[in-house]
Amino acid sequence: MAKKSTRYTVTDGKMVLVLEVAEEGGFTVTAPFIPGLVTEAETLEDAFAMAKDCAAALKSARAQMARRRKRIS
Template sequence: MANEFGYTAVFEPAEEGGYIVTFPAIPGLATQGETMDEARAMAADCLRAYLESLRKDGEPLPYEAPEGPITERLTVELASA
């Protein structure tokens, strides 16, 4: 039986290009990707692997209040003037 867990991920542009992803509720856990889509996929894989390793070792999962703010940069295209 699968359980779903949600954690806030912060995507920051890297100086050398791409994005660095961190998790405020899990200090030290980070990954990166060349594009936002790749960074998002890498973040999900990184988070899943970390949480699975905690479960395997019998450690408690990090807690993050579900009512906290969620931020994501949105890009829109405007019609030509």
């Protein structure tokens, strides 16, 4: 029988995160309102810091892709 994962939904008032307890310790972090955001963290504080960094990187990558598409068309 598969082990049920433990998940927590948390917010800092600006960002909603889903923390899933990882077997090796810490958390796998996703954000339901930011598609593609997946990172790992050891603590709640780290989860928000890592998620903010990941969100900024995703935003930058998406903007770069949009500029490339615009040049091609």
